[in-house]
Amino acid sequence: MQRTFEDWALELVKAGQILYAQGMVPVTSGNLSARLAPDSIAITVSGTHKGHLTTADIMQVDAAGVSRDGRRPSAETGLHLQLYRRFPDTHVVLHHHSLYATLISQSIQDRVVFENYELLKAFPGIDTHATRLEAPVFVNDQDIPRLAEKVEAYMDAHPRIHGYLISGHGLYTWGDSVETALKHVEAFEFLFKCELMKRGVSPP
Amino acid sequence: MQRTFEDWALELVKAGQILYAQGMVPVTSGNLSARLAPDSIAITVSGTHKGHLTTADIMQVDAAGVSRDGRRPSAETGLHLQLYRRFPDTHVVLHHHSLYATLISQSIQDRVVFENYELLKAFPGIDTHATRLEAPVFVNDQDIPRLAEKVEAYMDAHPRIHGYLISGHGLYTWGDSVETALKHVEAFEFLFKCELMKRGVSPP
Amino acid sequence: MQRTFEDWALELVKAGQILYAQGMVPVTSGNLSARLAPDSIAITVSGTHKGHLTTADIMQVDAAGVSRDGRRPSAETGLHLQLYRRFPDTHVVLHHHSLYATLISQSIQDRVVFENYELLKAFPGIDTHATRLEAPVFVNDQDIPRLAEKVEAYMDAHPRIHGYLISGHGLYTWGDSVETALKHVEAFEFLFKCELMKRGVSPP
Amino acid sequence: MQRTFEDWALELVKAGQILYAQGMVPVTSGNLSARLAPDSIAITVSGTHKGHLTTADIMQVDAAGVSRDGRRPSAETGLHLQLYRRFPDTHVVLHHHSLYATLISQSIQDRVVFENYELLKAFPGIDTHATRLEAPVFVNDQDIPRLAEKVEAYMDAHPRIHGYLISGHGLYTWGDSVETALKHVEAFEFLFKCELMKRGVSPP
Numbered sequence: 178m179q180r181t182f183e184d185w186a187l188e189l190v191k192a193g194q195i196l197y198a199q200g201m202v203p204v205t206s207g208n209l210s211a212r213l214a215p216d217s218i219a220i221t222v223s224g225t226h227k228g229h230l231t232t233a234d235i236m237q238v239d240a241a242g243v244s245r246d247g248r249r250p251s252a253e254t255g256l257h258l259q260l261y262r263r264f265p266d267t268h269v270v271l272h273h274h275s276l277y278a279t280l281i282s283q284s285i286q287d288r289v290v291f292e293n294y295e296l297l298k299a300f301p302g303i304d305t306h307a308t309r310l311e312a313p314v315f316v317n318d319q320d321i322p323r324l325a326e327k328v329e330a331y332m333d334a335h336p337r338i339h340g341y342l343i344s345g346h347g348l349y350t351w352g353d354s355v356e357t358a359l360k361h362v363e364a365f366e367f368l369f370k371c372e373l374m375k376r377g378v379s380p381p
Numbered sequence: 382m383q384r385t386f387e388d389w390a391l392e393l394v395k396a397g398q399i400l401y402a403q404g405m406v407p408v409t410s411g412n413l414s415a416r417l418a419p420d421s422i423a424i425t426v427s428g429t430h431k432g433h434l435t436t437a438d439i440m441q442v443d444a445a446g447v448s449r450d451g452r453r454p455s456a457e458t459g460l461h462l463q464l465y466r467r468f469p470d471t472h473v474v475l476h477h478h479s480l481y482a483t484l485i486s487q488s489i490q491d492r493v494v495f496e497n498y499e500l501l502k503a504f505p506g507i508d509t510h511a512t513r514l515e516a517p518v519f520v521n522d523q524d525i526p527r528l529a530e531k532v533e534a535y536m537d538a539h540p541r542i543h544g545y546l547i548s549g550h551g552l553y554t555w556g557d558s559v560e561t562a563l564k565h566v567e568a569f570e571f572l573f574k575c576e577l578m579k580r581g582v583s584p585p
Numbered sequence: 586m587q588r589t590f591e592d593w594a595l596e597l598v599k600a601g602q603i604l605y606a607q608g609m610v611p612v613t614s615g616n617l618s619a620r621l622a623p624d625s626i627a628i629t630v631s632g633t634h635k636g637h638l639t640t641a642d643i644m645q646v647d648a649a650g651v652s653r654d655g656r657r658p659s660a661e662t663g664l665h666l667q668l669y670r671r672f673p674d675t676h677v678v679l680h681h682h683s684l685y686a687t688l689i690s691q692s693i694q695d696r697v698v699f700e701n702y703e704l705l706k707a708f709p710g711i712d713t714h715a716t717r718l719e720a721p722v723f724v725n726d727q728d729i730p731r732l733a734e735k736v737e738a739y740m741d742a743h744p745r746i747h748g749y750l751i752s753g754h755g756l757y758t759w760g761d762s763v764e765t766a767l768k769h770v771e772a773f774e775f776l777f778k779c780e781l782m783k784r785g786v787s788p789p
Numbered sequence: 790m791q792r793t794f795e796d797w798a799l800e801l802v803k804a805g806q807i808l809y810a811q812g813m814v815p816v817t818s819g820n821l822s823a824r825l826a827p828d829s830i831a832i833t834v835s836g837t838h839k840g841h842l843t844t845a846d847i848m849q850v851d852a853a854g855v856s857r858d859g860r861r862p863s864a865e866t867g868l869h870l871q872l873y874r875r876f877p878d879t880h881v882v883l884h885h886h887s888l889y890a891t892l893i894s895q896s897i898q899d900r901v902v903f904e905n906y907e908l909l910k911a912f913p914g915i916d917t918h919a920t921r922l923e924a925p926v927f928v929n930d931q932d933i934p935r936l937a938e939k940v941e942a943y944m945d946a947h948p949r950i951h952g953y954l955i956s957g958h959g960l961y962t963w964g965d966s967v968e969t970a971l972k973h974v975e976a977f978e979f980l981f982k983c984e985l986m987k988r989g990v991s992p993p
Contacts, residue, residue, distance in 0.1 A: 203571045204503040295958035299816040346499035367815045408707040550703035581785045612911040752905035754859045
């Protein structure tokens with residue numbers, strides 16, 4: 178874990194390219210971060226295009242979200258920091274904004290429930306399809322501290338969580354590495370599509 | 382802003398390739414333009430394939446739409462010029478013809494309304510999801526001056542507009558650069574898909 | 586029009602690659618032909634994979650469908666020859682087997698009707714959206730001469746035709762060149778998707 | 790058929806890349822195998838990402854599933870071996886986990902029936918659309934021997950089978966070569982999409 182800021186920034190740049198190629202961060206949506214050290218978070222600068230990032234578009238903030246170089250981090254930095262505080266093993270937080278995440282967050286209220294999917298085994302601690310994973314849906318809010326409070330209350334009550342949705346906005350998910358966090362994005366995306374299509378597909 | 386005609390033509394060629402790769406200008410549909418100077422507009426020649434453009438497929442017209450080289454510009458040149466007259470900061474107008482723009486323009490009458498999308502912040506002057514953006518839908522007409530009159534009347538009454546649909550035909554959107562106009566295409570396309578899928582996806 | 590057999594074969598190989606890349610000729614479905622001379626048709630050998638064709642997979646038959654080299658042409662050669670007999674200007678016939686052609690041919694009986702699409706202008710002789718184009722749907726039949734008879738009767742009664750569907754099987758369309766025939770494939774594909782989605786998308 | 794283990798491993802690596810590029814093996818789902826000799830099966834190591842395989846991710850087991858190198862093969866090895874026992878001509882088994890295989894396995898109980906598709910001719914022994922092919926759907930089970938028993942009972946009763954679904958999990962299909970097995974994946978995928986879309990698309 179002796180990776181430098183540059184190493185992490187490069188990994189976030191690549192993650193942005195992967196997400197953009199899959200249509201998950203349209204226009205300048207989404208934001209990406211990595212925890213380098215307890216008091217040092219690498220995060221995308223506000224307003225950048227996630228498919229065309231360079232390492233110059235990645236900046237550092239401290240654990241309180243204070244910029245280390247005067248630039249403005251992603252507006253939703255507080256949501257990233259909250260996850261790093263709660264999950265000591267989490268090193269990467271990805272927020273994407275796909276069509277399916279947006280649609281499911283607007284079609285379903287409160288929570289999306291996934292059951293009987295073999296792919297649930299993609300999440301840590303799950304080794305059977307015969308389980309239930311819940312992704313809460315929060316009402317969108319431009320007031321990030323107020324939104325963070327609602328997320329905090331939910332996570333206090335539901336410690337088993339691998340991602341959450343913000344209505345009309347997208348998904349937050351995380352992991353111990355960029356690779357793991359991208360796996361979670363891929364798994365959630367698959368599950369969102371399944372749930373949406375099931376609602377449009379009536380069994381005979 | 383000392384870009385030459387060749388510079389602008391090359392940008393339009395690239396925009397055509399981007400739009401075609403995304404299925405947004407099937408067959409020879411769509412047209413693209415850029416305002417080089419108050420009296421000089423670069424625009425695609427009539428009937429060209431937008432995915433295979435070369436700079437030779439881009440021609441110049443004056444502010445009244447008169448060809449500078451004898452070739453025939455896109456049949457809908459009048460719709461481009463109208464937008465340049467109204468919006469002094471607009472340098473690029475893109476008309477695409479995607480499946481989703483076509484479908485939504487035929488499924489919804491008069492106007493498509495977008496609300497509670499974080500992605501609305503992609504448009505200039507919008508900084509919250511808690512707003513309402515309207516894209517009017519005009520009945521298709523091969524008589525372009527008559528169609529332009531209806532667009533004009535709508536824009537007089539609704540100054541906040543970032544794009545409009547023509548039924549069974551596609552979207553017009555614009556911006557201060559090719560990059561901005563493509564961002565608007567991308568954002569509208571995302572919103573069209575969401576609205577269409579919501580109509581096919583019944584919430585539980 | 587002094588192109589050799591090799592020239593035409595190469596064009597059909599490229600058309601196969603284009604169609605396969607777009608998912609229009611899954612597995613070994615589809616067949617492609619070109620008329621070199623009144624009594625000489627280049628056509629894909631039976632059972633070939635249209636995405637991996639080489640010019641060795643293209644053979645010649647005469648106007649009666651008799652093989653010039655002993656190999657067996659596509660089972661549906663008779664349907665190609667029928668079109669060359671009827672349309673003197675037609676030099677290329679493409680039969681593809683896309684998901685949407687298959688679906689629409691199974692969802693709609695007798696004929697698919699397209700109205701109020703700007704893209705109808707992609708077909709020769711159509712210069713307005715305010716028209717009506719019909720694509721007949723024939724019941725699938727492994728007995729090609731019997732199927733050809735039904736197509737013949739339809740075309741006698743409806744001279745304005747740019748393509749026809751066989752149920753559960755796909756589309757036949759044609760043109761004066763590979764480029765034109767591919768344009769017709771692209772236009773029909775767009776129209777099929779629109780019509781299918783409209784049936785799944787309920788207007789508000 | 791003098792291919793070495795390395796030859797087969799390389800073919801499975803390529804099959805994994807093809808399946809991943811088409812979204813058919815998300816995250817670390819799916820598994821792939823080839824029978825080199827009666828008592829020697831090449832199979833993917835447990836937990837590997839099928840889109841990023843190297844030949845080092847392919848291991849050997851004997852006909853009873855015993856590892857030849859101490860590594861752990863895919864959890865579902867027993868399902869592969871069962872198919873090799875039953876079908877002497879089968880050299881390749883592919884299990885994929887696409888969106889459509891997952892969805893159809895959850896939307897339809899017991900069996901999916903395909904009729905009147907020209908593409909049914911892609912399967913060995915079928916030479917007309919006027920037939921009926923059935924793909925059974927088994928309830929998912931982490932107990933592989935118990936699941937294999939149900940598959941065995943079905944195959945005893947229904948000898949004409951080219952693939953089966955596990956609910957919420959995906960498809961098993963097979964063939965005498967990687968090429969043939971991939972053709973069957975492609976054909977099933979096409980048929981799954983058609984059947985799903987028909988359920989979402991109401992004929993007029």
